[in-house]
Amino acid sequence: MSRCGLDFGTSNSTLAISHDFKTSLIALSGGSPILKSAIFFDSEEKEHFIGQYGIDRYLEGGKGRLMLSLKSILGSALLNEKVAVCGKWITYRDIIGLVIKYIKDTAENQLNTELTHVVLGRPVRYHDNNDSRDKLAQDTMELIMKEQGFKEVVFQFEPIAAALDYESTIQNEKLALIIDLGGGTSDFTIIRLNGKTKSIDRKADILANCGIHIGGTNFDKDLSLHAIMPLLGKGSIVRGMNGTKREMPTSLYYELSSWHLLNNLYSIKNINAIKDLYLISEQKHLLKRAITVLEKKLGHYLLQAAENSKIKLSSSLSDHIDLSQVEHDLQIFITRENFESYCQNLINGLKKTIGTTLRTAGIDANQIDSIFLTGGTTQIPVVHHMIRSIFPNSQFVAGDVYGSVGKGLAIIAEQLWP
Numbered sequence: 001m002s003r004c005g006l007d008f009g010t011s012n013s014t015l016a017i018s019h020d021f022k023t024s025l026i027a028l029s030g031g032s033p034i035l036k037s038a039i040f041f042d043s044e045e046k047e048h049f050i051g052q053y054g055i056d057r058y059l060e061g062g063k064g065r066l067m068l069s070l071k072s073i074l075g076s077a078l079l080n081e082k083v084a085v086c087g088k089w090i091t092y093r094d095i096i097g098l099v100i101k102y103i104k105d106t107a108e109n110q111l112n113t114e115l116t117h118v119v120l121g122r123p124v125r126y127h128d129n130n131d132s133r134d135k136l137a138q139d140t141m142e143l144i145m146k147e148q149g150f151k152e153v154v155f156q157f158e159p160i161a162a163a164l165d166y167e168s169t170i171q172n173e174k175l176a177l178i179i180d181l182g183g184g185t186s187d188f189t190i191i192r193l194n195g196k197t198k199s200i201d202r203k204a205d206i207l208a209n210c211g212i213h214i215g216g217t218n219f220d221k222d223l224s225l226h227a228i229m230p231l232l233g234k235g236s237i238v239r240g241m242n243g244t245k246r247e248m249p250t251s252l253y254y255e256l257s258s259w260h261l262l263n264n265l266y267s268i269k270n271i272n273a274i275k276d277l278y279l280i281s282e283q284k285h286l287l288k289r290a291i292t293v294l295e296k297k298l299g300h301y302l303l304q305a306a307e308n309s310k311i312k313l314s315s316s317l318s319d320h321i322d323l324s325q326v327e328h329d330l331q332i333f334i335t336r337e338n339f340e341s342y343c344q345n346l347i348n349g350l351k352k353t354i355g356t357t358l359r360t361a362g363i364d365a366n367q368i369d370s371i372f373l374t375g376g377t378t379q380i381p382v383v384h385h386m387i388r389s390i391f392p393n394s395q396f397v398a399g400d401v402y403g404s405v406g407k408g409l410a411i412i413a414e415q416l417w418p
Contacts, residue, residue, distance in 0.1 A: 003413040004026075004118055005161065008100065010037060019414070069183070069259035116150060120156075161409045177371050190361040207361035226338075231332070235247055237283065343380075354390060
């Protein structure tokens with residue numbers, strides 16, 4: 001079997017195969033099919049490590065460079081920029097290629113066969129309202145896949161793949177809204193499903209496809225900006241040369257809250273710039289923490305703490321965020337209500353996109369038979385409640401949170417290459 005479906009995600013990735021429309025996910029990370037889309041370049045070992053293992057090595061004090069949310073770079077000017085890792089200069093495109101190579105090699109070793117044909121998932125929009133960057137992102141991924149040995153590469157929207165995974169479980173016809181809320185993007189597809197259909201061409205069944213560049217990392221970012229960054233000086237006051245007062249520049253805090261920008265902050269030049277601001281700060285203890293974060297390269301530690309708290313608040317009403325690596329005994333008490341207030345703009349953006357999807361399809365919310373949910377962001381209670389408020393009469397179906405897209409892509413691969 002030389003075909004597969006690959007869901008290369010902002011936060012997590014999966015690879016699946018299908019035979020007689022029975023799908024299975026390949027173990028990519030210590031027996032788990034869910035691989036963290038991360039790579040750590042260990043400057044001491046002169047090696048790179050993929051997934052959660054790489055994250056753990058870095059957070060445990062490993063020297064080197066950790067990179068996450070690489071999918072966010074697709075279509076941007078950063079893609080062909082060279083960075084120094086393990087004593088050599090390579091581009092971000094090459095770094096994404098290393099992750100793809102790991103996934104492909106790991107799957108081939110388990111399947112004992114070469115994978116040459118792949119259906120690769122893509123968001124409805126890599127970039128909102130920018131067609132040229134959207135096309136560049138897909139073209140780049142196709143090039144990367146072929147550089148890593150895939151001979152045939154076909155793209156499919158991730159929510160359509162999730163729809164086909166759902167369709168494999170039903171018998172009757174349904175008008176479904178597929179909601180795929182991932183790490184970097186959220187996608188919405190309205191589609192007619194019928195468990196007896198095995199047709200490859202489903203264009204006539206798709207009523208609408210809409211997407212927005214909002215995902216789980218945006219929720220991490222908002223939590224970080226509102227709860228953590230004020231403890232590092234966000235919103236604090238610095239004095240100008242003429243005695244005027246102004247707030248600390250916000251760029252530092254936005255970059256500290258963005259996975260793919262963190263490594264750019266650790267330069268001597270940038271640290272010295274923050275030290276200059278420390279001298280004119282009215283709240284020096286806050287800027288001292290910010291300098292500690294930069295000198296100890298703790299940006300990933302902070303964002304991991306924000307992500308962990310977001311996950312904890314999905315099942316608990318409150319949490320304590322431990323920041324003791326920044327300062328002894330430093331911690332934050334946060335409630336679910338706090339978190340939900342921080343993320344209201346994101347919720348509104350998702351709600352607006354659902355409305356656009358319904359209008360594009362030319363239907364009302366009460367005409368939707370079922371809502372199929374996949375992607376980690378669907379686990380956030382306020383997101384789930386917002387969707388239910390729009391579709392009070394629809395059946396809600398929980399898919400494989402991290403695996404539905406990959407399995408649907410594998411079904412398409414089996415249809416394309418029997």
